[in-house]
Amino acid sequence: MIAVLDRALAETCGRALRYYHRFGFSGTVRRLLLALQRLLIPPGMVVFYCDMSSMCEPDGPEPPRASPLLLETVACAKNLSSSDLLRLEETSGGPLFRVKLEERFPLGAVLWLARLDGRIAAYGWTITGRTVRPYFLPLGEADVHFFDFYVFPEHRGRGLNPAFVCKILKSLAAETKRRAFIDVAEWNTPQLYSLSKTPFRRLGVARQKRITRRSGGVEWDASPPRTEFKPQTAASSYASSGH
Numbered sequence: 432m433i434a435v436l437d438r439a440l441a442e443t444c445g446r447a448l449r450y451y452h453r454f455g456f457s458g459t460v461r462r463l464l465l466a467l468q469r470l471l472i473p474p475g476m477v478v479f480y481c482d483m484s485s486m487c488e489p490d491g492p493e494p495p496r497a498s499p500l501l502l503e504t505v506a507c508a509k510n511l512s513s514s515d516l517l518r519l520e521e522t523s524g525g526p527l528f529r530v531k532l533e534e535r536f537p538l539g540a541v542l543w544l545a546r547l548d549g550r551i552a553a554y555g556w557t558i559t560g561r562t563v564r565p566y567f568l569p570l571g572e573a574d575v576h577f578f579d580f581y582v583f584p585e586h587r588g589r590g591l592n593p594a595f596v597c598k599i600l601k602s603l604a605a606e607t608k609r610r611a612f613i614d615v616a617e618w619n620t621p622q623l624y625s626l627s628k629t630p631f632r633r634l635g636v637a638r639q640k641r642i643t644r645r646s647g648g649v650e651w652d653a654s655p656p657r658t659e660f661k662p663q664t665a666a667s668s669y670a671s672s673g674h
């Protein structure tokens with residue numbers, strides 16, 4: 432464990448250094464302060480919901496691509512090739528990704544991979560009937576929690592995440608799963624925009640009231656979104672097209 436933490440620390444320092452070279456001193460300080468603020472003040476989590484049992488055609492509009500987006504599921508770490516593992520480790524400070532695998536697979540979580548031209552372009556996790564950490568809502572046996580979605584930087588901003596999420600929903604709906612939930616930090620506008628192009632609909636915002644590290648409560652705000660969505664998105668036209 433110590434070795435893993437050592438490698439993670441080295442990887443984090445390497446990333447900070449690369450950020451410094453790219454964005455300079457003031458940019459790095461701003462980014463560090465932002466990270467600190469997010470650590471100290473837990474953000475509100477926008478919870479989204481999708482009723483998969485009433486979905487007729489969950490595929491949203493998919494942008495044209497030179498090659499098709501192929502989906503794969505992995506339910507156990509030994510089914511990942513070493514090259515895939517290396518690619519996935521790029522995303523979270525190297526060895527930390529293995530810690531995620533060791534924690535999540537035994538709980539029954541499934542890792543979804545999206546490939547373009549054979550190379551992993553995105554990944555995301557789902558778990559059925561429970562969550563990895565305590566959640567804001569109780570889940571039923573056929574409810575699915577979507578979490579930790581990631582699109583590799585070179586593929587961002589091209590509608591890959593909505594297409595990926597829609598394909599997963601479609602696949603789970605065929606397995607007669609009932610409801611899907613996903614939650615996104617209030618500051619994560621790319622993911623909020625992105626989900627607005629899928630059949631997920633906003634349920635509300637859960638704000639954690641932390642009293643001590645171990646105690647506290649959750650305040651639920653179901654009021655309409657303020658600014659997190661663009662006025663007219665592909666999702667609204669998707670929704671108004673009768674799906």
Ligand SMILES: CC(C)(COP(=O)(O)OP(=O)(O)OC[C@H]1O[C@@H](n2cnc3c(N)ncnc32)[C@H](O)[C@@H]1OP(=O)(O)O)[C@@H](O)C(=O)NCCC(=O)NCCS
Nearest residue numbers: 579580581582587588589590591592593615621622624625
């Ligand atoms: C959030 C994330 C999954 C979205 O994936 P995506 O495939 O880029 O999604 P979309 O193509 O729908 O783009 C969503 C928004 O990202 C922003 N975006 C556009 N180009 C971008 C780029 N080159 N780089 C980053 N963000 C970009 C835009 O605001 C876009 O909204 P728009 O299409 O309405 O303009 C991806 O940015 C990511 O992996 N982020 C880091 C991990 C993360 O935050 N995961 C979510 C945790 S639940």
